[in-house]
Amino acid sequence: MFSLPRGTQDILPQDQPYWRYVQEVAGELCRLFGYRRIDTPIFEETALFVRTVGEGTDIVDKEMYAFQDKAGAGLTLRPEGTAPVCRAYIQHGMHSLPQPVKLYYFAPIFRYDRPQAGRYRQHHQFGYEAIGEADPALDAEVIDLAWRLYAGLGLAGLSLELNSIGDRACRPAYLEALVEYYRPLAGHLCKDCQARLERNPLRLLDCKREQCQPYAEAAPRSAESLCPDCLEHFESLQRSLSRLDIPFHLNHRLVRGLDYYTRTVFEVQPREEGAQSTIGGGGRYDGLIEQLGGRPTPAVGFATGIERIILNLKRQGVEIPGEAETQVFVSYAGDVAKEQALDLMARLRREGIPAASAFDRKSLKAQLRQADARGARFALILGEDELRDGAVTLRDMEGGRQERIEAGKLMEELKWRVFGKS
Numbered sequence: 001m002f003s004l005p006r007g008t009q010d011i012l013p014q015d016q017p018y019w020r021y022v023q024e025v026a027g028e029l030c031r032l033f034g035y036r037r038i039d040t041p042i043f044e045e046t047a048l049f050v051r052t053v054g055e056g057t058d059i060v061d062k063e064m065y066a067f068q069d070k071a072g073a074g075l076t077l078r079p080e081g082t083a084p085v086c087r088a089y090i091q092h093g094m095h096s097l098p099q100p101v102k103l104y105y106f107a108p109i110f111r112y113d114r115p116q117a118g119r120y121r122q123h124h125q126f127g128y129e130a131i132g133e134a135d136p137a138l139d140a141e142v143i144d145l146a147w148r149l150y151a152g153l154g155l156a157g158l159s160l161e162l163n164s165i166g167d168r169a170c171r172p173a174y175l176e177a178l179v180e181y182y183r184p185l186a187g188h189l190c191k192d193c194q195a196r197l198e199r200n201p202l203r204l205l206d207c208k209r210e211q212c213q214p215y216a217e218a219a220p221r222s223a224e225s226l227c228p229d230c231l232e233h234f235e236s237l238q239r240s241l242s243r244l245d246i247p248f249h250l251n252h253r254l255v256r257g258l259d260y261y262t263r264t265v266f267e268v269q270p271r272e273e274g275a276q277s278t279i280g281g282g283g284r285y286d287g288l289i290e291q292l293g294g295r296p297t298p299a300v301g302f303a304t305g306i307e308r309i310i311l312n313l314k315r316q317g318v319e320i321p322g323e324a325e326t327q328v329f330v331s332y333a334g335d336v337a338k339e340q341a342l343d344l345m346a347r348l349r350r351e352g353i354p355a356a357s358a359f360d361r362k363s364l365k366a367q368l369r370q371a372d373a374r375g376a377r378f379a380l381i382l383g384e385d386e387l388r389d390g391a392v393t394l395r396d397m398e399g400g401r402q403e404r405i406e407a408g409k410l411m412e413e414l415k416w417r418v419f420g421k422s
């Protein structure tokens with residue numbers, strides 16, 4: 001017997017309403033904020049991710065599903081959505097469109113991660129990118145959309161963590177200061193942090209190991225080493241967020257796990273959980289498009305894990321709109337009635353009323369049990385008596401009340417009961 005690969009999930013019918021709900025709320029917000037949908041391939045050239053997400057990150061070093069195809073091309077299952085969207089922006093000459101170009105996506109993402117609750121090897125992201133504008137008002141707008149998404153979904157108790165990690169002008173000096181601070185402490189750090197000291201010093205700050213906490217807490221802060229332009233950008237963003245009534249928490253240890261960020265970085269976290277459960281994250285990446293061979297183009301974006309949203313919706317007991325259920329179950333006795341039942345079902349569906357029936361000649365009683373199990377609101381009964389009299393029996397499944405209705409009036413009557421109008 002086969003079971004699904006470790007770290008993947010089947011999205012079963014009973015969970016589909018959650019997925020649809022998230023996609024509907026997110027899609028409507030994108031419309032309001034002027035984002036248009038883009039879909040990119042599930043795999044891309046491996047180098048696209050190595051160059052942008054960066055060597056020395058967990059994603060590139062440990063987590064990519066990289067393979068060679070039969071012609072020897074190096075390909076990777078998309079481990080994140082930003083680099084592919086930027087590749088598409090360049091490839092399709094979107095710099096000639098009015099800027100910023102605003103794009104959103106729902107996409108499966110693949111990371112060879114250690115599976116646990118909320119962490120999978122295939123997960124799905126809703127993400128959006130606003131490309132071609134450097135103004136911090138755009139950062140605020142990107143955060144506003146994220147904040148409205150969670151509020152619109154009904155999630156409570158979230159915290160917006162915010163930091164600035166500077167740009168090409170001020171980051172090198174900050175990194176130097178960070179390494180200088182950490183070097184004498186190397187003997188006290190975990191193995192991973194010792195390696196980070198050489199390869200990716202920013203990541204020293206978000207180490208989760210107990211032994212490294214005090215050093216990360218006391219480390220030099222990027223937001224205190226910003227050049228004047230980055231500082232003005234960061235302060236302007238904070239003023240905009242305050243004007244939008246979006247509460248934020250300055251977090252000097254927030255650096256994100258991808259290398260392409262400049263200036264603004266932010267994450268949304270459930271308050272009661274550790275950073276492992278981050279529900280969404282994003283930031284500015286002003287150098288990425290140039291890194292891919294495009295002209296210098298500032299950009300900012302965000303992505304959120306749909307599985308993690310649904311986990312939190314369930315944890316918080318948020319009620320979501322249900323499925324369109326079977327409204328009418330058509331039951332019948334005998335072959336002639338069966339044909340009429342099939343006709344009736346087709347008519348119901350044409351009128352937009354979800355209808356179902358059983359085809360296997362069960363007794364009327366068994367059919368009504370099935371109507372009940374399917375949660376139908378009404379059952380129609382076509383028995384010998386009904387056929388003879390040109391009528392149908394309508395049973396309200398909730399109270400069990402039955403009444404006979406003339407066949408010619410049935411459809412009007414049902415439309416009235418299901419839709420409240422005929």
Ligand code: HAM
Pocket residue numbers: 079080081082111113118119120121122123124125127128129257258278279280281282283284300301302303304305306307308
């Ligand atoms: P990220 O923080 O790596 O950012 O991922 C975004 C979100 O995807 C996370 O906050 C989390 O909810 C979800 N996620 C990540 N890994 C997993 C996993 N293994 N299992 C389940 N959910 C996961 C990015 O990917 C950036 N591209 C975001 C961005 C867009 N930055 C700018 N634009």
